[in-house]
Amino acid sequence: MKIRSDILRAYQYIHTWTGITAGLLLFIGFFAGAITMFAPHIDKWATPPTVHLPQVQSEQYDALIRAVFAKYPESQNDVKISFEQGHSPVTWYQQGNPRELRLDDQLWHASFNSTEELISHTRGINELSSLVDYLHRSAGLVGEVGHDHFGVYVLGVAAILYFLALVSGLILLLPSLTKSFFALRTNKGASRFWLDTHNLIGITSLPFHIVIAVTVIVFAFHDFFYAGLVKIYGDKPLFARQMPATVEFKVDNLPSLNEIMARAKVYAPDHQITEINLSRLNSKMPSASIQLVSDQHMLRGPKSDFLFMNPYTFEVTTSSITNGDQGIWGDIVTTMFGLHFGSYGGELGRWAYFIMGILGAVLFYTGNLLWIEKRRQQTLPVQSKSSRFMGKLTVGVAMGSILGVATSFALTKWIVLTSLNINQIYMWVYYSCFILTLLASFLFGMSQTAVVSQRLIAVLCLSLPATSLFALCLPSLSIWPANEFSSVVLELCAGVIGIIFWHMANKTKQRAYYGDQNSVWYVGDKNSTSSIKLSLSA
Amino acid sequence: MNSVFKQKKFKSQWLGKTITGLVLGLGLSFALVGLFAWIGADSLSQSLSNERLLWRTQFSMWLITPIWLLIFSFVYMFNSAKQAVLWLGSATLVVFIMLIVARGIS
Numbered sequence: 001m002k003i004r005s006d007i008l009r010a011y012q013y014i015h016t017w018t019g020i021t022a023g024l025l026l027f028i029g030f031f032a033g034a035i036t037m038f039a040p041h042i043d044k045w046a047t048p049p050t051v052h053l054p055q056v057q058s059e060q061y062d063a064l065i066r067a068v069f070a071k072y073p074e075s076q077n078d079v080k081i082s083f084e085q086g087h088s089p090v091t092w093y094q095q096g097n098p099r100e101l102r103l104d105d106q107l108w109h110a111s112f113n114s115t116e117e118l119i120s121h122t123r124g125i126n127e128l129s130s131l132v133d134y135l136h137r138s139a140g141l142v143g144e145v146g147h148d149h150f151g152v153y154v155l156g157v158a159a160i161l162y163f164l165a166l167v168s169g170l171i172l173l174l175p176s177l178t179k180s181f182f183a184l185r186t187n188k189g190a191s192r193f194w195l196d197t198h199n200l201i202g203i204t205s206l207p208f209h210i211v212i213a214v215t216v217i218v219f220a221f222h223d224f225f226y227a228g229l230v231k232i233y234g235d236k237p238l239f240a241r242q243m244p245a246t247v248e249f250k251v252d253n254l255p256s257l258n259e260i261m262a263r264a265k266v267y268a269p270d271h272q273i274t275e276i277n278l279s280r281l282n283s284k285m286p287s288a289s290i291q292l293v294s295d296q297h298m299l300r301g302p303k304s305d306f307l308f309m310n311p312y313t314f315e316v317t318t319s320s321i322t323n324g325d326q327g328i329w330g331d332i333v334t335t336m337f338g339l340h341f342g343s344y345g346g347e348l349g350r351w352a353y354f355i356m357g358i359l360g361a362v363l364f365y366t367g368n369l370l371w372i373e374k375r376r377q378q379t380l381p382v383q384s385k386s387s388r389f390m391g392k393l394t395v396g397v398a399m400g401s402i403l404g405v406a407t408s409f410a411l412t413k414w415i416v417l418t419s420l421n422i423n424q425i426y427m428w429v430y431y432s433c434f435i436l437t438l439l440a441s442f443l444f445g446m447s448q449t450a451v452v453s454q455r456l457i458a459v460l461c462l463s464l465p466a467t468s469l470f471a472l473c474l475p476s477l478s479i480w481p482a483n484e485f486s487s488v489v490l491e492l493c494a495g496v497i498g499i500i501f502w503h504m505a506n507k508t509k510q511r512a513y514y515g516d517q518n519s520v521w522y523v524g525d526k527n528s529t530s531s532i533k534l535s536l537s538a
Numbered sequence: 539m540n541s542v543f544k545q546k547k548f549k550s551q552w553l554g555k556t557i558t559g560l561v562l563g564l565g566l567s568f569a570l571v572g573l574f575a576w577i578g579a580d581s582l583s584q585s586l587s588n589e590r591l592l593w594r595t596q597f598s599m600w601l602i603t604p605i606w607l608l609i610f611s612f613v614y615m616f617n618s619a620k621q622a623v624l625w626l627g628s629a630t631l632v633v634f635i636m637l638i639v640a641r642g643i644s
Contacts, residue, residue, distance in 0.1 A: 167611035232572035240588035329593035
């Protein structure tokens, strides 16, 4: 395909500059997003087994929630009934609420003991997966604007640049697409190898990237879009106002859970119910939000499908499962959500999204490295100021962010031994790692920082399975080893990632001390420092 | 370049084209989505169930972004910012007039 050369040049320019400005933000968004694919598994892994109370028999749930309502009336406002193994059957918030991330959330857990007496306790919530999710949505930028995080809007803008980068990248590749699609040329220098890698990942995962770019923009700016639609709709309402009932419902009249579940089953016969949230039970607008999963159907939420119903009248408000009057619209909209969350393909889909998320991060990292390689001065030992700045920034941000997450994971089981608030420690740990790595990159050089931080990440990742071994050998420590399949897999994956990072550190070191001298990575031979001194004084 | 086709000289004009894509692209997208909301399937002139309206409006909101961004991405193909403003501006104007007419008759 032929494209005019002046237009190609213009899109080359757009691709470079959108990529450079948005790349590092997107890097954090992607690698953290890849990790959030396993949020439920992380919660399981990070929560001490003593936090959750034992599950009850299916016929005991009704008696249990009535006992809870009687003893703790505040639970009538918002209570969660969970049918999942390893989770307390009934939980509610003592402090905070499920829709807001707070570091000091306290959750009540309730269950029956063997003689059907109510047992309950409060525990803090481990927010590790929520904090990774926060990092994913805001790139770690703090502050609030309107009713959302400042960082969410920044990532929204980054996603606009990202879309431009995708289209311009595609336009650039079109003329040579058929010739060099699968070419991975290792013999034509580092620049060509990185370019081929970058192109191959970019083209093969293009649909995924387009979906992510569009959904991120919608997630960030939907309020503005709705505000615009109000003008276009004129005197028509955007949404029908839900009419409150004329009488106030009372919790004493609440139908049994079996009845509520039976109605949900009628609506979605192929799904299993994992969770029911009952809220505002003593009001004119009570609600039951029912979480449903199915292996045979595409899920539209991050973890499950949902169905909203009035628990007294069984009237279904709406559902992400299109069995009501959603029309084609419900299908399309919920599919967009599902395509972002990657929750539609079971465990395999989760892994596919994890890998695509990591590859996305690699795409942005290699993009930045390409920018540097392209500007390489072949004749000068010291590279231009902008190249060195970009190199330091890339290493500092990327490695700092990964190091922060790795340290948070590595400390998780050890902090429980102390009385400290683990969620506050996570915040301190993440931001210190991030800022220190960024500073180190500028103060001590990008290559040295890259090598040291990659080694640290490797050790921290390997410490996850090591901690489990330690806990097995020393049970008196009261550290819990990985006791579930998913937790064992998580720790093994951490081990593999650790080994990969150790190799990366070796490669980086090789390049820094024995690689091409005219590269931003080069820091000179340890044994003959004369060349670097010369270049510094020049 | 190619004098046979009398191609005009291509001007980068980054700022002009970017603002045009950002503003007029969004305007044109809103107009198109609005037109589809008023005369497309399950339009606003019909009486829809609460649930149908809930998802129809969400769909319209979702539609804004891809249309906007496609216009935005291709705005740099115009030879000049002036040309971009003229084309996109008149397209937006035409669609908005159609939207107002559609709203008026329904």
